[in-house]
Amino acid sequence: MFKLAWKNLFHDRVRLAVTLVGIVFALVLILVQFGLFLSFLDTSANIVERSGADLWITAPKVPYVNGGPPLSEANRWKALAVEGVERVDRYILAWVPWKLKSGAIESVQVVGYNLDSGLGGPWNVVAGSVEDLRGEDTVMVDEIYKDLLGVTHIGQVFEISNRRARIVGFTRGIRSFTTAPFVFCSFKNAQNYGAGNLREDQAVYLLVKGKAGIALEALRAAVQAKVPELDVLTNAEMHGRTQTHWVFATGAGITTLMGAVLGLIVGVVVVAQTIYAATVDHIREFGTLKAMGASNGRIYEVILAQAAISGGMGYAVAIAIAAFIARGSEGGNAPIALPPEVAAGTLLLALAMCMGASVISIRKATRIDPAMVFRG
Template sequence: MLAWRNLVHDKIRLAVTVTGIVFAVVLIVVELGLFIGFTTTTSSLIDQSGADLWISARNVPFIEQGTPFSERKLSTVMATPGVAAASKYVLRFAEWKRPDGGQDSVLVVGFDLQTRLGAPWNIIAGQVDDLRQPDAVFIDDIYRERLGAARVGQVVEVQGRRARIAGFTQGIRAFTTSPYVFTRFKAAQNYTVLREDETVYLLVKAKPNVDVEGLRRRLAARLPSIDVMTTAEFSRRTRLFWMFTTGAGLAVLLAAVLGLVVGIVIVAQTIYATTVDHIREYATLKAIGASNWYLYKVIVLQAVISALIGYALGIVIAVLVIRGSKESGAAILLPPGMVAGMLVLTLVMCVSAAIFSIRKVTRLDPALVFKG
């Protein structure tokens, strides 16, 4: 009762407390969302490929940096026990000519329509099978305006060759400034000027119940001149490259850490100030016989109520911010795990700050009540 009344009696103080928590929640969610969006975007093509193994030229540091090698390695892969499917895959830069005559750089993603390893996902217009047409391409909805591709069926030009929009995906952002253009492998070879007997990657699907790491070792032994990586390994390698080799990654990481620290400081300061505001009342409670446990209950309950209100409002605002940013180039993700984690973090932050202020309260001299 006292905890709730203390909170709601002074609505301005409650508003200040909740605003502090809301600000912290929004800051942390947006910064962490940016960080997760950053890491997810850098490796989304790998993570969503459906492949278990990626085969590339030696020491490819990240997915966009793949270099061609002979496609004849595919038959060796197919002949290896435990392989359910394998196909060629290309990811290379090309020039996109906009209807207004301007040019833009794009990343052409060529995959095999048979195995569908590396195919686009989140398709909102058209079907993957539509890419069987020789010049069909998919782009993401986010880049419609930028690439001047307004509708399905529109004819465009990629690397001086005709292409036709066959469908759109949603939310497949490119990490670099060049949007992805999905097409079948053969078309991609043409758009990226890749030799007919070359591929940039080979994607491998293991048979059910086959140990993927074991299969990776067997393939590596058969293909000594190239790299065989598990999808997780290549994904991690790509993410780490962008995270630590480029300034952008470190900046996002630093911003996320700072967001977390600043958020914690704001919440701690807010809850601490709220407790200290009531310090004389807590001294009275101690004087009239309240145990320390009773004081803990009041203060922690106050913190929990503030945390829940601040969290609920903060998440709503963060969702609005994230929705608003969808149209921009920034990818801010809010996975369900983060929503739940943020609730725990908010409660932990508020209760920790309350416990910190409790130390001040429990060490209170109850005789303070007699001092004027």
């Protein structure tokens, strides 16, 4: 029966091409839309996800990571007093003005972190070294934002809040969700840039690292008890809170999510119609098979095999196109994520959509009016 399915498909190559175009279009649409959404999710809270911290101490009800009122350093000492806490680092993430060579101003987000622990620091450093950030007025930016910030090479000097900022390295792929790029530097330098308008003894966040093997929830509760007037969140909670803010509290998130959902709906409809039409094209042959004594099960086999072959072939083409688009988008402002889980999930989705759509036509094929089979 598989042979019949295969031959049925390849006998009419124009029909097969039309079927595959429909499936490929639908799958690429789904992959790109979900890729954009996943990338959106990742970008919205990447700084938290990669922070390496176990807990975040913030001012109450801070909705997302990209801001918040200052915290007194006294809270750091309170947290350090909790058993099971290995270290507590001050952390700054705040908007400051970046002056380009042309004199124009760009807004950037200075990320000031403790160079000794590396908590909340940059990752994927492709030029220079984080050790170079120990120097006075030194910063590191991402390659993606070179053009935006007017940066061409290491050693260039710019101004942040009217204070010099020397480029000592580049990262790759650390996007900011907002239009303001991240600029990594030491906590001290960030203070000097006036980030968050902090006093000497203040920070925007406190990042807590627990001792190895410590139970996270117990640690969170213990730290919270020491600083009851503040919020103590696990890294996952902070990550979720930030993502939720950007996804649901901003139009951008809903739009991207809707795009992904619409992509899925349109994809399902296109595939369903395409597969249905392809199956109905062979309805007379299924009727003949039935008249010859094939059980409904044998007819299902042919129809499902046709759907699976179409789905598999469509997927192979679609994933190649989506990978090409994703690769092309890597350096742009709207990257498309294509993790293996999504690729695998889309294969299952493609097969499910194709076979699901064919089930509709199976009903038609197995309830054929016999007069149709005998009609000339």
